[in-house]
Amino acid sequence: xxxxxxxxxxxAHAVLEGPDINRALIRISHEILERTKGGEDVVLxxxxxxxxxxxxxxxxxxxxxxxxxxxxGSLDITMYRDDLRTxxxxxxxxxxxxxxxxxxxxxxxxxxxxxxxxxxxxxxxxLNDLGRPRAVQLAALVDRGxxxxxxxxxxxxxxxxxxxxxxxxxxxxxxxxxxxxLLLKEEDK
Amino acid sequence: MKRHLISAADxxxxxxxxxxxxADELARISDRSIKKLPTLRGRTVVNxxxxxxxxxxxxxxxxxxxxxxxxxxxxxxxxxxxxxxxLKDTALTLEAMGADAVVIRHGASGxxxxxxxxxxxxxxxxxxxxxxxxxxALLDAFTMRRRLGSLEGRRVTIVGDILHSxxxxxxxxxxxxxxxxxxxxxxxxxxxVSVGSWPCEVSYDxxxxxxxxxxxxxxxxxxxRMNAAFFPTEREYSRRYGLDRDRAAKLDDGVIVMHPxxxxxxxxxxxxxxxxxxxxxxEQVANGVTTRMAVLYLLLGGxxxxxxxx
Numbered sequence: 001x002x003x004x005x006x007x008x009x010x011x012a013h014a015v016l017e018g019p020d021i022n023r024a025l026i027r028i029s030h031e032i033l034e035r036t037k038g039g040e041d042v043v044l045x046x047x048x049x050x051x052x053x054x055x056x057x058x059x060x061x062x063x064x065x066x067x068x069x070x071x072x073g074s075l076d077i078t079m080y081r082d083d084l085r086t087x088x089x090x091x092x093x094x095x096x097x098x099x100x101x102x103x104x105x106x107x108x109x110x111x112x113x114x115x116x117x118x119x120x121x122x123x124x125x126x127l128n129d130l131g132r133p134r135a136v137q138l139a140a141l142v143d144r145g146x147x148x149x150x151x152x153x154x155x156x157x158x159x160x161x162x163x164x165x166x167x168x169x170x171x172x173x174x175x176x177x178x179x180x181x182l183l184l185k186e187e188d189k
Numbered sequence: 190m191k192r193h194l195i196s197a198a199d200x201x202x203x204x205x206x207x208x209x210x211x212a213d214e215l216a217r218i219s220d221r222s223i224k225k226l227p228t229l230r231g232r233t234v235v236n237x238x239x240x241x242x243x244x245x246x247x248x249x250x251x252x253x254x255x256x257x258x259x260x261x262x263x264x265x266x267x268x269x270x271x272x273x274x275x276l277k278d279t280a281l282t283l284e285a286m287g288a289d290a291v292v293i294r295h296g297a298s299g300x301x302x303x304x305x306x307x308x309x310x311x312x313x314x315x316x317x318x319x320x321x322x323x324x325x326a327l328l329d330a331f332t333m334r335r336r337l338g339s340l341e342g343r344r345v346t347i348v349g350d351i352l353h354s355x356x357x358x359x360x361x362x363x364x365x366x367x368x369x370x371x372x373x374x375x376x377x378x379x380x381x382v383s384v385g386s387w388p389c390e391v392s393y394d395x396x397x398x399x400x401x402x403x404x405x406x407x408x409x410x411x412x413x414r415m416n417a418a419f420f421p422t423e424r425e426y427s428r429r430y431g432l433d434r435d436r437a438a439k440l441d442d443g444v445i446v447m448h449p450x451x452x453x454x455x456x457x458x459x460x461x462x463x464x465x466x467x468x469x470x471x472e473q474v475a476n477g478v479t480t481r482m483a484v485l486y487l488l489l490g491g492x493x494x495x496x497x498x499x
Contacts, residue, residue: 076214079228079256079486089190089491091207092214129223 012169015160016181021141021172024157025054028139029061031155036106039066041134043105045075047123048093053174054141055110071098075109075130080122097130107133108155112170114140117151142181144168190487193305193312197323197362205330205366211483212331212476218255219479228490229258235288237279238315239265239295244450244474245315245325249292252481258489261286276300280307290489293317311488319353319414325449326359328480330367332469333404335476336445341368346398348374348430349408349457352381352419356449357408361389374398376430378419395430399440406447407432407458427456437462445469 016024033039039062046055052074059072076093084090109123120138127136139155144162160183162168167184171177190204200208218224234253238246246262253260263283270279276295283291290311293301298318305312316322334340345364351357351373364371365388372390373380384391392398399405410426420426427433432446437459440446446458446468454460463470 079226079490084228084490085492087492089487089489092211094214095217125227129225130221 011185013183013185014180015142015168015183016158016179018179021157021179021181022057024141025057026061028155028157029058029065032058032108032137032139033062033066035137035154039068039070041105042070043098043102043107043133044070044072044110045097045102045107045123045127046072046110047119048074048076050112050170050172050175051110053172054112054139055108056174058108058110058139071100071105073097075123075126077119077122077126080125082118082122095126095130102127102131102133104132104134106135106137108137108139110139112141112172113168114138114143114151114153114156115146115168117147117149120151121149141170142168192488193301193314194323194484194488195301195305195312195314196321197326197359197366200323200363200366202366202368205327205363208327208480208483208487209331209334211487212327212480215482215486216476216479219475224255225257226255227257228486229253229256232258232289232489233261233287234258234290234292234485234489235261235263235283235286236315237263237283237291237293237295239270239293239300240316242294242316244477245294245322248474248477249313249315249324249481251478252485255478255482256485256490258289258485261288276303277307280304284308284310290485313484313488316355318355319358320355321359321362322355323359323363324477324481324484325356326363327484328473328477329356329360329406329447329449330363331480332447332473332476333369333445335472336469337403337443339368340364343369343403344401345369345371345404345406346374346402347371347406347408348395348432350379350410350414350419351375351384351408352379353411353414354408358387360406361387365389372398372402374430376420376426395432396436399436402440402444404445404447405432405440406449407452408449409451410453410457412453423456431457431459432462433459434461437465437467440467443467447473449473 036042044055046052055072059070062070074096076095078092137154140153141157142160143156144160165186169182171180173179191199288310292313292315294315295317298320300317301314347357361371374392374395448470
């Protein structure tokens with residue numbers, strides 16, 4: 001959830017940097033394999049934009065450990081958001097399912113930051129229109145708390161206690177040229 | 190993007206590309222088993238059709254329904270309009286019903302523009318007189334982009350009754366915004382006087398233009414508007430300006446043939462050409478739904494811009 005930063009900030013504190021992110025992803029890959037008995041019938045679906053890169057990295061690690069590829073796709077949730085009317089219409093991301101689809105698979109949704117839980121709710125609705133997975137699980141690189149819906153992650157890279165006035169920014173090599181998770185604190189407020 | 194879509198000239202290059210990119214993503218949904226999206230739930234789209242139309246009305250209706258909007262169809266026949274109600278009173282009635290968007294087709298050029306001043310919702314021009322038909326231009330551009338990639342520098346030849354064609358005008362405006370080079374080909378009697386000020390070239394000779402085209406768009410000869418002697422006979426028109434088998438055979442591989450429909454087979458286009466693989470005529474209909482979904486989503490899907498462009 002890369003929020004636009006328009007206000008002034010005093011400090012940008014790096015929570016995860018460079019190799020930390022990959023270490024967290026390697027651990028999550030192992031956890032996924034453990035929980036799904038070797039990753040059978042697992043489909044990784046990233047939520048654009050950074051969730052897609054994270055899903056591809058997880059798939060890369062799993063392939064390395066188990067020697068078999070895991071299908072990866074992307075799931076755009078824009079048309080399912082509950083806050084569409086708060087901003088001008090947004091451009092759409094891409095939804096791309098693996099050729100075998102998601103019916104009777106274990107779908108692992110992958111997002112960068114878990115916050116209110118509304119993105120995940122929208123993703124569950126979107127999945128509903130695409131097929132019927134056997135189970136849906138959730139992986140997030142950062143869980144920053146402040147849930148507004150009864151949703152929790154199955155795999156978390158880092159639990160990060162935040163205040164609502166803070167902003168969490170995720171940078172990924174593929175998109176931003178470097179790996180980092182920053183916590184931006186606002187000046188006086 | 191502006192609040193209304195009345196003319197293709199309202200669209201900047203960025204707006205047009207945003208619509209086409211959105212349509213690209215939406216096109217993937219039409220391959221799914223569940224084609225409906227919840228995005229416009231609770232919004233009302235009124236189709237206000239004062240002129241006959243099958244494909245445009247059905248296309249807008251399908252687009253709105255796939256986005257879960259409520260659709261009210263209003264056709265002038267059998268309504269209060271036949272009792273003499275004015276456009277303004279009709280508009281105010283729709284306003285009172287809470288229309289979030291009005292899709293209007295009208296025989297008079299400029300009717301959508303007038304309507305936009307009377308209603309609070311978005312107005313989408315679905316063809317006004319001989320003026321414009323912007324969503325047709327958008328779906329044509331979308332079709333070209335899918336077949337040819339980028340439109341930058343592509344040579345598009347539009348052939349036929351330019352004088353009465355709202356499709357031609359909207360296409361010239363939109364395609365030039367998108368960087369294509371447009372040439373209009375027609376007998377001098379079927380070109381509007383103002384054509385000199387349009388961002389395009391003009392030619393009277395189809396055969397010399399065909400080798401220089403990436404896209405050939407044939408327009409329908411609008412028999413219902415042929416109230417003066419625009420050309421001697423239909424046969425002569427067809428021989429000079431029709432895309433027959435011999436002409437089509439000389440086109441390079443990869444050149445596409447378009448027609449906004451409904452077509453007069455054997456008149457402006459030969460049946461064999463219309464059914465050939467280079468013809469996009471059926472694709473254009475399918476692409477019409479996705480392009481109109483993109484337009485409705487971008488106009489209605491976000492926050493109400495509160496008359497930003499007034």
